[in-house]
Amino acid sequence: MAANDTIVPAFLISWLQLLTPGDCFDEFFVNYNFLDVPCLKIFISKCLGYGIICGSFIVKVPQIIKIWKAKSGEGISLFGVSLELVGISATWAYGAAHTFPFSSYGEALSLAVQTSIIAFLVLLYANQVTKGVIYVSAYVACMAFLLSPAVPLGLLTVLQAGNIFLTSFSKCIQAWENFRNSSTGQLSVVTVYLLFLGSCARIFTSIQETGDVMVIATYVLASICNGIIATQLVYYWNSPLNKDKRS
Template identity: 30%
Template sequence: MAPDTELLVFANWSTLLVCMVLKFPQILSVMKARSAEGLSLGSVLLEVTGFLVFLRYQMYYDYPMQTYLEYPMLIAQDVVLLLFVFYYTGSMQNALTYSGIFFALWNVLVLQKWIIDLALNLCTVISASSKFLQLQHLWRAKDSGQASALTWAMATYTSATRIFTTLVTTGDKAVLLRFIVLLILNFWVTLVIVKYRKKEDQKDTKKKD
């Protein structure tokens, strides 16, 4: 097996394995604290939207399944996270409304080729906006709350591996741009969470002293 092929197999499988549990630290953190503090509802909603568009695009153009197999898992995990956020923010009544919106989006995307192509270009903006909303939420609160640095660090890793797999397989420039933007923003959010988490730990230490 050629070195590039071995790296591709490793990148695909490691990405898949990481994505299988990527949202677990975040979900468990929310469950343990019984609070969605530190999480931006808008950020999670936009993230799910971006995932749906990207998955639909990959399926529409019949790209290799191993390059997007993690997305159904990520969507499922985000749905669970959304339900907890809705529950702890007292807005469970919105769950059905958003389900209908996502279902309609899934079907509309493939009505015309230009729609799905345009949607992917907008997908990068949507996904970037979801990260900026989370950053804005953290900056305003100056508190990482239940935001999981591990989840965002794993997302950074998967963005990096997908840059490599895209270069080796499809070479799709729009997809490549998306992952480069996500890599930068995921890493940025991770750093901000770690920064505020350290401040919280320092405050707790001072209180104990």
């Protein structure tokens, strides 16, 4: 049987094949066997993956807006944000180089853009505009290299391996900043909880679509660390920044 044996409208076939690739399309929409377990896992993974990618376009927008409205990046660790940006970028470059399905890493692109904006705003409102411009320019240059055919695959493997520690370390820095200030400062509750839920979902999609131990371990640690920060948001809810403790 083939795709033309189904009653699914022709204009929907290509879209449905994104969610049910290979023989799974025939299994679902030609044989109408919707209980095929392997295909169900692929379908759920694809839905989660593309859902995460769609959500990633707005996941850090609340954080950006909060910094912009407050005209302050107080309480946000630039070092932590930078480490997070390195981790996101490593996942993006590693996934692209290994030709993993785009649904397994695609959100890294939009998260990288939004994270670099956050870093720039932190510098901007600290009256370090020149440093902000240099920061963003250097990042764009680095990504141009990492996504080019000239980059050694071994370098990307090292970066992804280091990403396991960078991801957790960057979050631990932010968690420590929150503890030290007895406040979560300008952290956005929407952004933090979306990142937490997204990283949890990525554990399943990574197992299903890549099987790469390093990628899976990265998201397991990210989920734990994002969960810690999410808990701090509840614990320090509406607590003002403790300037005395900070000094």
